[in-house]
Amino acid sequence: MLRGIPSTMGDTHPLNMTTLLRHAADVYPTTEIVHRRIDGAWDRTDYAAMFRRVSRLAHALDSLGIEPGATVGVLDWNHLRHLELYFGVPAVAAVMLQLNLRLAPADLVYVVEHSKAQWIFVDESLLPVAEELADKVDVAGWVVMTDKPSSEVTTSLPNVRFYEDLLAEQPEEYDFQFIEETSAAYAGYTTGTTGRPKGVYYSHRSMYLHTMGLIAALKIDYLDCVMPVTPMFHAVSWGFPQAAVGAAAKIVLPGRFTADDIGSVAEAIVDEGVTVANGAPSLFAPILEYIRTLPQAPDLSGTRLVSGSTEPPLSLMKGFHDLTGANVIHGYGASETSPLVTYNWRIKPELAELSDDEKWDLKRSQGLPIVGAELAVLDPAGGVLPRDGKSVGEIIIRGPWVTTSYHDLADNDERFHDGWWRSGDVGVIMPSGYIKLTDRLKDVIKSGGEWISSIDMENAIMGHPKVLEAAVIGVPDPKFQERPVAYVVPRSGEEVTKDDVYEVLRERFAKWQLPDQVIIVEELPRTSVGKLDKKLLRANWSE
Incomplete structure (x- = not known):
């Protein structure tokens, strides 16, 4: 030192x-x-x-x-x-x-x-x-x-x-x-x-x-x-x-x-x-649905709703903005990081010329680091990747409120790299400094040698006006190694079909990337902190 x-x-x-x-x-x-x-x-x-x-x-x-x-x-x-x-x-x-x-x-x-x-x-x-x-x-x-x-x-x-x-x-x-x-x-x-x-x-x-x-x-x-x-x-x-x-x-x-x-x-x-x-989005979504039932939507201009656990869908962010004026801000972190290390509130001035659609797409990212927090992208060989918005790797984090070890645990090496905490999240850092996750290491889908982002697919599905929630997992496939399967929760009173889901996915995904199955469910399993429990979905599928 x-x-x-x-x-x-x-x-x-x-x-x-x-x-x-x-x-x-x-x-x-x-x-x-x-x-x-x-x-x-x-x-x-x-x-x-x-x-x-x-x-x-x-x-x-x-x-x-x-x-x-x-x-x-x-x-x-x-x-x-x-x-x-x-x-x-x-x-x-x-x-x-x-x-x-x-x-x-x-x-x-x-x-x-x-x-x-x-x-x-x-x-x-x-x-x-x-x-x-x-x-x-x-x-x-x-x-x-x-x-x-x-x-x-x-x-x-x-x-x-x-x-x-x-x-x-x-x-x-x-x-x-x-x-x-x-x-x-x-x-x-x-x-x-x-x-x-x-x-x-x-x-x-x-x-x-x-x-x-x-x-x-x-x-x-x-x-x-x-x-x-x-x-x-x-x-x-x-x-x-x-x-x-x-x-x-x-x-x-x-x-x-x-x-x-x-x-x-x-x-x-x-x-x-x-x-x-x-x-979490799982909490803000029913609050938005409740507000939709009111005779007159409240004015929540200036209200900052910090949404974490999972990436908030555009439908949630736009819904609060258009209906109440509230700003849904994506925050990113983990128990190991106290937890917030990034937030996505305002668009940087140098990006002001982006179109409205491009700005909304940028708001889907995890945003900019909070002062004091440092993030980098690690390749499988342990090298730090460039901040070019293209080089995909594991997000690593360090800072004064980021843990450097677990309490009374004999082997800490697995989750740390030269003083950085390994998040297990896959993503990129854009030249503008914005962090964008593409998946969890354990959730990214590898089909026929190509990667499919379950997060991007879930957000695209939730862009359909009839859809309340969605979860995408990779399931074993003898020919392609893995194939995507989508679980979809319709909004109250709505019916959603496979064709409805394909309709919104074709705008952003190639034909080979489309999920083999679309399963309509009443609700999705969640962990104790509101995250989608994909581990349980995969376990249930294997049964």
């Missing part, structure tokens, strides 16, 4: 997550935090009140014997208490472990044991999950989070305490100490990988810098209203809770919701004036 002349600045002043909340409480104490309770009702508080509760929480954690370096698991939805834990646990130098409640039971047991979690905080609605877990893991105890009096909650969990009872016993002031910024603040475990989930531990420093990068990229400030819709139990909700607090923006927490009450989320976006929200 090269070293120059020492600076005279405050380089020894650690970057701590607690300072974000303290700033919001000190400077914007009355800014609202709107949150949905367990019973579905909405409630309101503010930053000053939240800081007092986090201070009580810090005392409570001390009373439980949670020391610096300890791991505290959380089983919860996007509730206010979850947000308090986001700041309270790291504030005492402990690690907040995100427990993805949609993991398979065996994987959830592995995560608790591998991380050596000491206490687990659990929402009352998730007690069945916790109780199934309890006799398989060795933890010191459980803290139940509920809106009811503790006397009204029945559970078989051993050594149980209750969140509100713990906080009620504690003072509202806490002497928060500076924490070594390289200490872990959060821990999450990857999903959708082969083998057991892999642990990613996020430091105070990395999350602080990611927060600043996110605020700058999306221009979030105290006049904004942020709704973290992506689950707070996975990939730190893409850093949106921290960014909202760091910018002292109004926050709207949607709590627990299902497809049946997606209307309540859509209504909250409108009623509370949400200007920034995150989610």
